[in-house]
Amino acid sequence: MEKNTANNAPQGVYKRPSQAKEIWRRFKKSKGAVIGLIMLVAIALVLIIGPFLIPYDLATTNNYDFMLAKPSAEHIFGCDGFGRDIFARVVYGGRTSIAIAVLATISSCVVGSMLGAVAGFFGGKVDALIMRSLDIFMSVPDILFTMAVVYALGANFVNLLVALTLAYFTNYVRLVRSQVLTLSESDYVEAARAGGSGSMRIIMSHIIPNAVGVIIVNTTLNVAKIILYESTLSFLGLGMPPPAPEWGAMLAEAREFLRNAPHMMIFPASAIVLTACSVNLVGDGLRDALDPHLKS
Template sequence: MKEIEKTEYIKSKSKGERFFENWSLYKKNKAAVLGLIILMIFVLVAVFADWIIPYDAAIDQSSAERLQNPSSQHFFGTDRLGRDVFARIVHGSRRSLSLGVLTTFFSVLIGGFIGICCGYFGGKFDTIVMRLCDVAVSIPPLLFALAVVAALGANMTNLIIAITAISIPGYIRVVRSVILSIVEQEYIYAARMCGSRNGVIMFRHILPNAMGPILVQASMNVASMMLAAAGLSFIGMGVQAPTPEWGAMLNDAKDYMFKQPYLLIFPGSAIALSALSLNLVGDGLRDALDPRLRT
């Protein structure tokens, strides 16, 4: 009963009040603030990549400048084809971040809708979907993604399809579990007794109260999707040359990891820092959006 009262108290606040309260709770987690700062730096780099350094520097080849160490002319050095590594890191941020965000968005959209329907309606539909999810999660995710990319072809669009497909069952389970904990609340019974339609109850009363756990899961999942995309690109089944992408850059660097370690360090650090920042942001969102942590 106490949890219901907290939820109703939170719902009674305006959006502005809830935002500032959530932000004040988020700021208490110093690691989450650091993660947000790092993430914003990556986002700004991706948005203003063309202003930071021209895209041509990331794809133009020069045999005379191949495998140069970091210098004032090439901040992160050059690769085996004479391309500027700093430019490839900057412009690769667009591909890597967009892959993580787009796959997570489509996964939440599709998996969330199915999960809401399962948790709200239950019955045979819920049973069938859950059994299909059991079958899906029994297949190794990377193996399934490889099969999809191999069947459709290696490019960015098919990579998004493959990674989205492997993450949908997980979102169905997460959203369904959250909806099951909400659908039995008293205000849902009251909405039903008032004659509200199922669509209104699902998307006006249930979904807003389930957004906290869904957002937390999504923020953490972006990092996992980025790592999955980088892994597929590393083995040549993702973004294709000459398009810059961090995982593909690691693949190019593997033959020079001892002689020119900077080729491995810079894209590897970009992947690690971006994934770490997203996980820290997810931790902060969990602490800020969980009603049980409010006093």
């Protein structure tokens, strides 16, 4: 009987209090964050469902009958200088823009976090080597750097990704390095060491789980930055090759028709602003929800 209870005990009482639930409760408290999340979900739905309803041709094929057409029931956002449907272009452009932004954020996060963790944990010469090379990267203005990379490699999806990753991974190196430095000083890491944990185990089971909150928040906020950044690049003509639609490139095209057809500017611009805004709002909400100091 006694043995039985001892055996069953861990299973019997094993009920994990849900951390996700707790984070959601705190996230909900911020109105801005909830609005941001709703907007983000709406945008995502449009971008996901849109292509099933709208043929890609509408976004890329010239149709001179509808040149600079004002918004109407047929073309709800109107048409551009080549008579292409702006709504279709916003949807397809958004897919590219956001895909690039998300992928670039993830890759810069992975590369940067790994380098940062290595630099912070091992310190000494490894740290110096990584951080000094980083200084070289950071001494060149981001936009110049990305432009140079895209020019050198040519403008396509993969190269854009590489350029944006190279411009952004530096943030993560510094962020993760500083996190690792503070966390490795903590008593519980010393306790793990006293228990015989090796470096790898300490990084995997103590440092990363504790640093992950900060990284998630930073990543969310970075997505918004990269969306703007990618738009800037395509505005400057360094985005996807035409006729593929892209938000920044659409703005560049709209410049010529600003007087006659302001809708060409308004819709892609609003799309950029709304997306960046909602991602930022969600990021802010997440930061507050994940910050243990604000736990009430």
